[in-house]
Amino acid sequence: KIISLLILQYAGKSIKIFNYSIQYPKLLKGYRNIVKKLNIWDNQQETKVYWNKDIWVGSSETIRNNKSIYFLERISPHIPKHKKLLNDTELGYYLAGLIDGNGNIDKEIGRITIYYDIKDISSAYMLKEMIGYGSILKIKNGVKYVISNNEGILRVITLVNGKLKLKYNQVIENVLTKNQLVNYKWNEIEFKKGDIKDFNNYWLTGFIDSNGSFQIKILNKLGQKLPEIKLKLQISEVPTRTSYGVENREILEEIRKFIININNDKIITVRGGGINIGIRKHILDSGETSLSYYWETSSFRTIKNVICYLNKYPLQSSYKYINYLYLYKAYLLVQNKEHLSIEGVEKIKKYKKNMR
Template structure:
């Protein structure tokens, strides 16, 4: 059994505790537990700089067992039912994956998977499956993948059934 930490002490003048992890195996265990769950770049880079760049022993042990240290994708999944114009009894179902990114590269690869396209140069030619962007007031873009195809939507749902979302996103998905 790996002991994670060895010291818990109160922080003076605060209602908080400090938990010290000094053994490299304990640090490795924590990295495994939080891998893929960080939501902000500042926390992600704190770990990269403090535990991988400044502590080569932890870096070596982590990458000997695991491929990469990643962040949580901070995104959303929406299902929309849109009434078709001219035919109020027919609806169109749209599935929209939205992932805030500075570039759209990750969505291009998701689209390759969803649209059964073999070549990344062909992803703009698949009907019923496209990548769009929204320009926000703060100057950031949000890229999203949207599909109206039941077959493609089913493929995403089967994927998410096998590789569950994290935290409340999983409950919302269900």
């Protein structure tokens, strides 16, 4: 079968057509080769690729009309500054992401707990200062931020109203049906669930701060002069289901779609579009097994989209932000093709070594 590729380099200018003969058993491999050829076709003109029946079409005019940040702009060489949350709306979305990721609302007394790595203790105190209630307690390998008084619980629930995507039912069943908030007239306020497809806010930042990690992989392969460089965001230890039986893979799929299509254009992708969702088995101290999902980027294109998002909605975790900056610097080297030189690889190795 012959697949034709038609590339519109600039509107009204030259048209390039490529033909590829692909045997059916090698169809997916052929698609990947096509994408690779398109990516290296012209280092100066970055072109978006669409699947349209029998042809892939790339159009710079389409991108300009849509004001895309996806394949249109190069990532700025200026390292982004660490920006704090500005208001209760931003705080509410961020807090909802934290609770959905690594928080809990106690079913006995409605106590709200958010867990932190010990390296991130400063972020716990920052959140406590912004909310105005609660206490920080040390636990094994970390700390927990606990809010147990009625005023503090009401403050948090007010902030996350309409923003929680996964643990909405914990609020309904563990807090709103309890008597401790009756005196605060909470029963007169309608608590709403967050839109599972809305990520144009700080929710995903909070989710990444709770369960995310930034990784630089340097893979040496036999017969190759230079190692393969991989830049990853991984979100791990996401339970397969909530305590209420809600399937959590759905939220990971929606995050995948959002990151892949961050410019709001519909693109058909091969093998998940550069993002993998997998499942891991954990052996508990009791000997029982537990399953959890992980979500990770697997291409430079998708890590670029993550950077685009986080430049708009910056991380609040202090140590994860530092790791993100090293990944950001590594991506700049990749963007300039410096990872294809020995000097560039050595720089990336230093960035990896400095990550916490």
